[in-house]
Amino acid sequence: MKENWERSRPVQLLEMQELEWMLQSFMPGKKLEAFYLLGGGYSNTNYKLQVETLGDPLVLRVSSEKLCKFENSLHSRLQQNLPVPEIYFSESHGDRSFSFMEWRTGSQLKEVMYQGERNAVKQAAFSVGYWLSQIRKHTFTESGFLNENLDVCEPVKITPDTFLAFMEEFLIKGKTGLWIEKEMTAAVWDYARKNKHFLKDIDVEPALVHSDYNGLNILASKNNEPCEVTAIIDWEFAFAGPVYVDIGNMLRYENFRYYADFELAFIEGLEFGGIKLHKEWKRIAKLVDLIALCSLLNNQHGGENRIKDIKQLISQTLKYEK
Structure with a gap:
């Protein structure tokens, strides 16, 4: 991670x-x-x-x-x-x-995900899902980027058309294409065009998005039962938008032993907190996260390790078909 x-x-x-x-x-x-x-x-x-x-x-x-x-x-x-x-x-x-x-005590959620016992992983995932549902209670009248007064200062709504516009900006007009091969650029663009329709009406109830909601920015109780979230940190990228942004970020890395248990418990926690997801929620989350992955490469400095990891994550997304 x-x-x-x-x-x-x-x-x-x-x-x-x-x-x-x-x-x-x-x-x-x-x-x-x-x-x-x-x-x-x-x-x-x-x-x-x-x-x-x-x-x-x-x-x-x-x-x-x-x-x-x-x-x-x-x-x-x-x-x-x-x-x-x-x-x-x-x-x-x-x-x-x-x-x-x-100062909040706890281990990085990442440690629980990759090193924890199965039961601890499931408990942490449920807690992470539940707290995401509570984040969503902070609503806004429209989607977009926030100013220091927490007002939407730059409206941006994720739709099929804006999704494709983002991907065009990153892949074709921007710097992302500098760091991935032409074949991958073409594959991502093709995937985006074929799947953009899944993003219709996903951003109709704008609420707070952490936008970096993952195992590095969440702390979980160490040796206590049950394993629960003790802190959510690093809110610098927060904005108003759809819940699928944070779902995609949280489920981005699948390379740990109890990933399937984590995903199931995470969604159970979300639903327990009152969140109702689209039947194609996972595909939608992966599409929305593709925006984030491509944006992370839309710069001039790249970074060898960053590029390698993101390319693997993009390839993983392109393989998702169900």
Whole structure:
């Protein structure tokens, strides 16, 4: 799952002095005892901070000013009824804007998926599906990208025509074609044209989409029964749209032992939470995820590991016929 992917932005390595300055903005007089760079993020930079007299660590998240404000608004809206860490304090400083947020315990869902026992995998999947159903309770009047006030500022609705327009933009006009062979480009375009009709009327009830809802951005309880979600993190790509975006992302990787059990329990959790899916839900989710996969290659820097992984995922999608 995104093994050794190259980052889209370089890590913002901070010196002790700068970390202490940020901490003083939040907690004047407190001493920073230790800090650790957290792995897993591909766009922003996160540190785990141990502060004197505090029993639990803090998370320091460094990002752009725009993203910092956006995540503050979103966390504030969601933390009352979703397992989303509380943001205690933030300050804007351009590309080094920062937030201090709650530390949540748990293992990455990825570890449970690939290393957990069958029962733990099923429990985690059900919990992940259920919480996605609760995310969908945050509705919008139209689909599209959100501003820092959580208003739709750029309406975008997924339809057969807009789907094909996205694919044309990435494959033919954009940079995606630089990283995949001509044969694959032609195959993806052909697949998109033949299957676009499945996307009719899938985006009629716009609600919140995490847009990076996968095993890297969800924490699950470690040694407790049952294995449940303890935190959903990294909301930077959130927008308003159809649930199939998050379904496709969550079920993107199938290369672990209990995938079939995971998929079944995940859908059961969604339905338990009140989500009613189209009978062709899996095909729809894979089509929508194809937009995301192609967009990830629509850049000039590529990245050897990223390209290899995404090409394998695209090939997997093209083989889906039922």
